[in-house]
Amino acid sequence: MAWKWIKAFVYLSLCVTSAAGDEELSQTKCADFNNTTWMEYRQATKLQVQYLLLTRKNADCASLFTQDCLNHTQKHTAYFNSSRPTKVIVHGYRALGSKPSWVSGLAQALLREGDVNVLVVDWVYGASFAYNLVVENYKEVAVQISVLINQLTKYGSTLESFHFIGVSLGAHVCGFVGTLFEGKLGRITGLDPAGPMFKRADPYDRLDSSDALFVEAIHTDSDYFGISIPVGHVDFFLNGGMDQAGCARSRFASMYGYVICDHMRALHVYMSALNGTCPLIGFPCSSYEEFLAGKCITCQGPFNGTCPQIGLLKNSGITVSPLPNQEKVYLLTTATAPYCAHHILVELRVSRLDKTAEVQLTLISTGHPQTELKLKLNTDETGYKKVAAHPERLCNIDSVQLKNTGARFYRQGDIHFEYICISEVPYTRGLDPLCVKNINIGRGVPWSHDFVQVC
Incomplete structure (x- = not known):
């Protein structure tokens, strides 16, 4: 020194x-x-x-x-x-x-x-x-x-x-x-x-x-x-x-x-x-x-x-x-300034599958880029969690979409979701999770659900 x-x-x-x-x-x-x-x-x-x-x-x-x-x-x-x-x-x-x-x-x-x-x-x-x-x-x-x-x-x-x-x-x-x-x-x-x-x-x-x-x-x-x-x-x-x-x-x-x-x-x-x-x-x-x-x-x-x-x-x-x-x-951050992302926790529970499957989940807020998540579903699992970056708060998410993707001949044909829940983390009082239950998705048939809420 x-x-x-x-x-x-x-x-x-x-x-x-x-x-x-x-x-x-x-x-x-x-x-x-x-x-x-x-x-x-x-x-x-x-x-x-x-x-x-x-x-x-x-x-x-x-x-x-x-x-x-x-x-x-x-x-x-x-x-x-x-x-x-x-x-x-x-x-x-x-x-x-x-x-x-x-x-x-x-x-x-x-x-x-x-x-x-x-x-x-x-x-x-x-x-x-x-x-x-x-x-x-x-x-x-x-x-x-x-x-x-x-x-x-x-x-x-x-x-x-x-x-x-x-x-x-x-x-x-x-x-x-x-x-x-x-x-x-x-x-x-x-x-x-x-x-x-x-x-x-x-x-x-x-x-x-x-x-x-x-x-x-x-x-x-x-x-x-x-x-x-x-x-x-x-x-x-x-x-x-x-x-x-x-x-x-x-x-x-x-x-x-x-x-x-x-x-x-x-x-x-x-x-x-x-x-x-x-x-x-x-x-x-x-x-x-x-x-x-x-x-x-x-x-x-x-x-x-x-x-x-x-x-x-x-x-x-x-x-x-x-x-x-x-x-x-x-x-997580977004791609452009101000880079602020709201962390959204996506939770899924799926009925047991015969084959592995891939799904794409999309969060939509009008006027903002969509948030897309790709999830691989296995035959030995039923519960899934994933954190995603979204440009808007939970209460400004207008809809959620699901699509059964993956290889045409080898993917699971029909998928049954017991529930899908999305919530904002860390938890903010008054922003309870948004949940949809009992969802069936077939091949090539996308599913969507609209939310009506006010921040």
């Missing part, structure tokens, strides 16, 4: 200054990400990191924080308020050296939700080119950020007031900043923390629940660019943490659709949670398969009945103490 604190000591001799005061800000252009050329970057003697500040007073025009050895007087931008919480945004790997286009949207969402300071860490030119070389830079970036945080605490900010939000590799940068401050930062949110070169890393070298008072992570691409293991107090695995609804599966799709759509979905869902009106809650479960099988439809156990929620609620809404550690929670 000595090398880090030696570097930190050196950096602490640097001064944090703003680009301009009140009068100067009105005459200068807004700060933006570094536009250093590739050749200038390769010739630089040290890693380039700069900080952009946005508040409600300058929401449309960022000001610049810099570390300036030549100016030993401390000047803070007129917009920074140390009595307010500070959100620190850290981007990840930038293969082509381009600035991240999503930063403004995330900053604006944070400012709408609260009167806060938003600090954006620009390390684009240390985050570009070969990924393995970029990974070598991430601790250096964290050390430089820690210098800034240390200086701000001298001017009234508290470590607990800092909420770091890191995307991909940026999540591990945040984690190492937390390590340097011995886990005393208020909160870290990792948006699909990077997996390559980190999946087998020591917790000291990656994001971990010990890095802040509360650490959460959203996983959307754990089979490729994201990390597959839990790294926080609570880890949200969206749609199992891998293939996301609406992301292309074909190599002939666009580069974004095929390569990074899943990975970036964590960011877009998080932004949507800040902007949206419906909750994105997760259910604790031992596996995604058990969650889909309807075996984890409450938040009892580790959360004492309160489901953790993506967004800015304190500790994601978790009220238990001590906080759980590396608790996996699962939730």
Whole structure:
């Protein structure tokens, strides 16, 4: 650990200054990400990191924080308020050296939700080119950020007031900043923390629940660019943490659709949670398969009945103490913004079959995409459960349809359902299950039932 604190000591001799005061800000252009050329970057003697500040007073025009050895007087931008919480945004790997286009949207969402300071860490030119070389830079970036945080605490900010939000590799940068401050930062949110070169890393070298008072992570691409293991107090695995609804599966799709759509979905869902009106809650479960099988439809156990929620609620809404550690929670989302899905539990009981059968169940809400479930019915089972994502609440489901599908010559001819029940999870008082009993379905004869209800 000595090398880090030696570097930190050196950096602490640097001064944090703003680009301009009140009068100067009105005459200068807004700060933006570094536009250093590739050749200038390769010739630089040290890693380039700069900080952009946005508040409600300058929401449309960022000001610049810099570390300036030549100016030993401390000047803070007129917009920074140390009595307010500070959100620190850290981007990840930038293969082509381009600035991240999503930063403004995330900053604006944070400012709408609260009167806060938003600090954006620009390390684009240390985050570009070969990924393995970029990974070598991430601790250096964290050390430089820690210098800034240390200086701000001298001017009234508290470590607990800092909420770091890191995307991909940026999540591990945040984690190492937390390590340097011995886990005393208020909160870290990792948006699909990077997996390559980190999946087998020591917790000291990656994001971990010990890095802040509360650490959460959203996983959307754990089979490729994201990390597959839990790294926080609570880890949200969206749609199992891998293939996301609406992301292309074909190599002939666009580069974004095929390569990074899943990975970036964590960011877009998080932004949507800040902007949206419906909750994105997760259910604790031992596996995604058990969650889909309807075996984890409450938040009892580790959360004492309160489901953790993506967004800015304190500790994601978790009220238990001590906080759980590396608790996996699962939730389903829709294919498009705002991504909010209502979790519908479908329960079927079937009379014993002579042959296996396949059925398709469709939930219909007028004006919204249909939700289709395909179920395989076995000869040795009679009861089935399945959790599905639907864009509307239970009371806005207009009808349910069933169809006997499968191979024409080998499927079960007639199927008798003792009942079909659909309910919303977690259970909401007043939204009792919708049940239909005694249903017969023949080959090629779809069945449907309309519901008449008011939310």
